[in-house]
Amino acid sequence: MTEERWRLSQAYRIPLEGVEKLDLRRYAGRMFLLGATHVGRIAYMVFEIFRGLGEWRIWLPRTWEQAYQVGVGSLFIVFLTAGFAGGVTSLQAGYQFTGTIPVYFAAGVITQSLILELGPVLTGLILAGRVGARYAAELGTMRVTEQIDALESLGRSTVSHLIIPRVLAGTLMLPVLVIFADAIGILSGWMAARHTLDISNYDFVYGARYFFRPYDLWYSMVKALFFGVAVTLVPCYMGMNTGKGAEGVGKATTAAVVSSSVLILAIDAILSELLL
Amino acid sequence: MIRLVDVHKRFGENVVLDGVDFDVQRGETVSLLGPSGVGKSVLLKHINGLIHPDWGEVFVDGQQVPLLPRKELQQLRTKIGYVFQFGALFDSMSVFDNIKLGITDPECAGDDHYCRMRVQECIDLVNLSPMTAGKYPADLSGGMKKRVGIARAIAGKPTYLLYDEPTSGLDPVNADIIDALIQKLQGELGVTSVVVSHDVRGSFRVGNRIALLTDGKIRKVGTADELRDSEDQAVRQFLERDFGSAVVG
Ligand SMILES: Nc1ncnc2c1ncn2[C@@H]1O[C@H](COP(=O)(O)OP(=O)(O)OP(=O)(O)O)[C@@H](O)[C@H]1O
Ligand SMILES: [Mg+2]
DSSP, rough: OHHHHHHHHHHHHOSSSSSSSSSSHHHHHHHHHHHHHHHHHHHHHHHHHHHHTHHHHHHHHHHHHHHHHHHHHHHHHHHHHHHHHHHHHHHHHHHHHTTSOHHHHHHHHHHHIIIIIIIIHHHHHIIIEEEEHHHHHHHHHHTTTTTTHHHHTTTHHHIIIIHHHHHHHHHHHHHHHHHHHHHHHHHHHHHHHHHTTTOOHHHHHHHHHHHHHHHHHHHHHHHHHHHHHHHHHHHHHHHHHSHHHHHHHHHHHHHHHHHHHHHHHHHHHHHHHHHH | OOEEEEEEEETTTTEEEEEEEEOOOOEEEEEOOTTTSSHHHHHHHTTTTTSSEEEEEEEEETGGGGGGGHHHHHHTTEEEEEEEEOOOTTTTTTTHHHOOOOOOHHHHHHOOHHHHHHHHHHHHHHTTOOGGGOOEEEEEEEHHHHHHHHHHHHHOOEEEEESTTTTTTOHHHHHHHHHHHHHHHHHHHHOEEEESSHHHHHHHHHEEEEEETTEEEEEEEEHHHHHTTOOOHHHHHHHHHHHOHHHEE
16 A cells, blocks of 8 residues: 555544654644544534434433433432532521621522522532443443444444433433422522521522522523533543543543533533523 | 455554455355454454445445445445354343344334244244343353354344354354354355354355455465465465364375
């Protein structure tokens, strides 16, 4: 094979080896290209997902299974996290709300911080660990044991068998879990506030309603929806592109959890800027 | 008909296929021999498009496999059964569901009665006990997994079958049963097959022709007799080592 053909065939690869000395510009350039490659390939995966939606006979039953595992399976840990988050927010509000500030303000702060921020973000981060890691490890193992090749060799679409059910399940279940998280968080915040702030039930409800706008709930749900995509799409991508062996699966899992967590924080910042 | 023309493939610096020309006629079984790590599995994966060549052409049924659009490729793959070297069973599914997934025709796959009959039939063909159907891959021995893999590959009644070492790790009795199955599928259903193997004896039995892959190229193709009579040093060496002097000499 001539060198020319060889270069052509390899043209799409990004060279990562052969860095003799650390040159920051080259390093930054490489990282940028690598990042752009990932973004491009994830975008292509999204495109494939939309194309695969027609095969609902295949993905629908599998989505149910996954949704059950994600939803019911995560309930306990989500309750626990939201409960603590609500309680702690309340305790800290009690610490800060001294003096002349009307006490019902605290109720507004507690409910708003749970609905707008803590409910969705904490649930998202928990699911990045619980669901994201699981998806990356599952798909990564299937990749290294040739199960994904086997599925393709049977003329099946890996997207409609493996990716769509997972992404859809996460995306649908996260808003549901966030509703639970918001509710539990507010309840435990309320309970805690009665002790720390000596706030009456009437004042708490008054404060919560005074600051509440229905739009806030929508905002919470929109956030949850985006987080749901982040904690499923990225891990699925990482799992599908796992490297060799057990080490590859380990790396893919770590990368999945880290990048989907970071993505959640980034989306959080962007949505706060755009929607509030 | 399967045809590979001047196929090149390398992974990084590792040149695996370096100009492979290979063809299998309709209804023919070709055994592919070669030392471990030479690229037999890689060659086989080119045929159903799991690996794309860096250079060269791969034809199946007159279609260029690497250039096929997604739908056409899926369509073609339903006609090509692939037996993976290490089974590659779906480990979250029972043996029954694994084999059932091999039934690629959507109408047949939707018919529960047909599926149950067909799965049972395939389990019988590879000489597994009917009890195996309810088990999970993790509960099976290596040889059993291999046979489930074969059952899954044949369940969809493909017109092409690519076997990656179907008999390695099997006892002589079961190896003979699989060899007989390969011959039976060819004889009764006219399946076109490629059988990768280390087992020279078995390859000579099932293959109409035998091909030897060394150093990234097909070193020799021919009938069993032609290979035995070959003067080529590499061929003789390979056969002698695996076959013993009784047959070669
Ligand atoms: N996905 C891959 N990435 C990198 N290298 C690979 C890949 N698949 C195969 N190789 C390399 O290609 C070469 C041929 O591998 P292959 O599995 O085809 O050998 P084989 O002839 O099937 O051997 P065996 O008889 O032991 O199964 C090996 O050197 C292997 O390291
Ligand atoms: Mg092999």
